[in-house]
C-alpha cells in the first residue's frame with residue numbers, strides 16, 4: 001500500500017538536533033539550529049515570560065478553542081512590533097493580522113492564500129535562503145525561483161544583479177525577503193539598498209513578502225523593521241510573517257503572526273476573512289498557551305519594556321561572541337580575514353567552510369554547523385569559543 005512512499009532524508013537543520021543529542025563527545029557544541037543559548041549554554045526562559053507564565057498558571061483556567069485568527073492581544077502585539085505603536089496603517093484598519101503557529105505557520109498560511117488568490121504568481125527567494133522557505137511555498141503548489149543575493153567572492157550582496165533580476169519579473173510575482181538578520185548568511189541590505197529594492201518592487205508591481213524571525217537581534221526593534229515600515233510608507237501591498245520563537249525564546253510554543261497590508265480597510269476585511277478561512281483549512285486555530293504569553297508580554301507596558309531589554313541583552317551577547325571568535329581566529333590563522341564575523345548581523349554567520357570542513361568540525365570536534373557553512377553564533381560562549389576557534393583553525397589548514 002505505502003511501499004511507493006519515499007523515505008524522508010531528514011531536515012538539514014532540525015535533523016542536527018537529534019544527531020547532536022546522541023553525540024557522546026563531552027566537548028560537543030551546537031552551532032546548528034537557530035536557537036539562542038545563554039552564557040552557560042542553556043536556552044533561557046525570559047524574565048518577562050516567567051511573569052506571564054505565573055499570571056496564566058494562577059488560577060489555572062480552561063483551554064477553549066481560540067478564534068481562528070488567534071487572540072486579539074497577540075495580533076495587536078504583532079502589529080505594534082512590526083509597524084510601530086502609532087502607525088497610521090493600524091489606525092486606518094489597513095492591516096489584516098492573524099496569530100499563527102510560529103513563523104512557519106505564517107509562511108504556510110500566506111503561501112496557501114497566495115496560491116488561491118494569485119494562482120499565476122511565482123515566488124522568488126534569495127540565493128541562499130532558509131531552506132524551509134522553498135519547501136513551504138512549493139508545498140503550496142507555488143513555483144519557486146531564486147534571486148541573486150549572496151556574493152561568495154566578496155562576502156557581500158550581488159546587488160546590481162538582484163535589481164536587474166527583479167526587473168525581469170511579472171506583476172504580482174512574490175519576492176520573499178529577510179528584513180534583517182538574513183538566514184543563512186547574516187548579510188543584510190543597507191537602508192539605501194532597501195529603498196532601491198522597494199522602488200523596483202513598486203515599479204514592477206511585485207508582491208513583497210517579508211519574513212522577520214529575528215527582530216531585535218540585528219540593531220534594534222525599529223531599525224530591524226526598516227524595510228517593513230518603508231514599504232508601508234510607500235503604500236505597497238505587503239505580506240509580513242513574524243516569529244516569536246527566538247526573541248521570546250518560545251520555540252516550542254509555536255507563536256508567530258502573519259500580517260497583510262492592504263490599500264483599503266474593505267480589502268483588509270476581505271483578506272482577514274480569507275486568512276482565517278485558510279487557517280481553518282490547515283490547522284483550525286492557533287495554540288492558546290503561547291498566544292496568552294505573547295498577549296501578556298506585548299500588552300503590559302512594564303513587561304514589554306523588560307522584554308525589549310532582554311532581547312537586546314541576547315543581541316549584545318551574540319555580538320560579543322562575534323568579536324571574540326574573530327579575534328581568536330585572527331591570532332590562530334594569520335593572513336586570513338575573518339571580518340565577515342563582525343560584518344554579518346543577527347544570529348547566523350556564513351563561515352565559508354566547505355561541506356567537507358563542516359563535516360570534519362562535527363566528526364573530529366563534535367561541533368555542529370549546517371552543511372552550507374552556516375554557524376549559529378548564539379551557540380558560542382566564553383567556555384567554548386576557544387575550542388571552536390581551534391577546531392576552525394585546524395580544518396582551515398587543509
Ligand SMILES: Cc1[nH+]cc(COP(=O)(O)O)c(/C=N/[C@@H](CC(=O)O)C(=O)O)c1O
Nearest residue numbers: 013033034102103104130183213243245256
Ligand atoms: C527566516 C526564518 N523564518 C521562519 C523561521 C521559523 O520560525 P518558527 O517560528 O520556529 O516557525 C525560521 C527558523 N529558523 C531556524 C529553525 C528552523 O529551521 O526551523 C533555523 O534556521 O535554524 C527562520 O530562520
